[in-house]
Amino acid sequence: MTAPELTVLVVDDHAVVRRGVVAYLEALGDVAVAGEAADGQEALDQLERMAAHDGLPDVVLIDLLMPGMDGVAATAEIVRRHPGVRVVVLTSFGETERVHAALGNGASGYLLKDAGPAEVDAALRAAVRDEVFLDAAVTRRLTEELRRPRTGVGVLTAREREVLALVAEGRTNKEIAAHLTISERTARTHVSHLLTKLGLTSRTQAALLAVKEGITGPR
CATH class of the missing domain: 3.40.50.2300 (Response regulator)
Incomplete structure (x- = not known):
């Protein structure tokens, strides 16, 4: 056998x-x-x-x-x-x-x-x-x-996801810039781009979406 x-x-x-x-x-x-x-x-x-x-x-x-x-x-x-x-x-x-x-x-x-x-x-x-x-x-x-075309947070770059997480924490552009070691202008540009890509009009909407998608959570 x-x-x-x-x-x-x-x-x-x-x-x-x-x-x-x-x-x-x-x-x-x-x-x-x-x-x-x-x-x-x-x-x-x-x-x-x-x-x-x-x-x-x-x-x-x-x-x-x-x-x-x-x-x-x-x-x-x-x-x-x-x-x-x-x-x-x-x-x-x-x-x-x-x-x-x-x-x-x-x-x-x-x-x-x-x-x-x-x-x-x-x-x-x-x-x-x-x-x-x-x-x-x-x-x-x-x-x-x-x-299927990517939608939602899937359209964001890795850097934009980082910025979105910081926006959800309530960080200002200046604070985001300091955290990521980039210029405040660059931080502002990232925020603008991610809002446009996600079809949102405010940082508050972006923060809520981030929490919903699990990118960040309340602290």
Whole structure:
């Protein structure tokens, strides 16, 4: 009997879902389930124990929304602590923000839970080949996002975002200039440009938008 080609740690806070995923993976024949975890911290604890016995899995198949440490945070920690382990997200949520967060933290794949068996299998194998696999529905959303013209704070340059954050803190042009080590005239120009780009008419409107977008918060 040959050794399994792939070992997988399954992480999901719903026991029924977790068991269903485990049953499917075991049915593949050439995949071994290395273990199960109900949240990100439990997954990290298991990986530490596995590492101590030279038994790290090839892939961690993880949900995103879980109590305690969620999948996004856990993905970053798994990749940092165990760079040889690949992470594939299997979740019910496909919003582009979550996709960006997961991939930005090092995930090698992103699948929705309605993905077919072939897609899950392909994602696992792509991960161990250091390739990125995205669910077809997720890929469509990302493509649509790229095609849409940028709006809102997305149209601002990095410097304009910095200035917007300072405006939201109630800083004057002189104070912004001193903070960023630029001239007051340049600060005034940045404020004017960002107001124009955002279609706003006052610094107060800009401050409110900044708070809404999470660029800054009340202090």
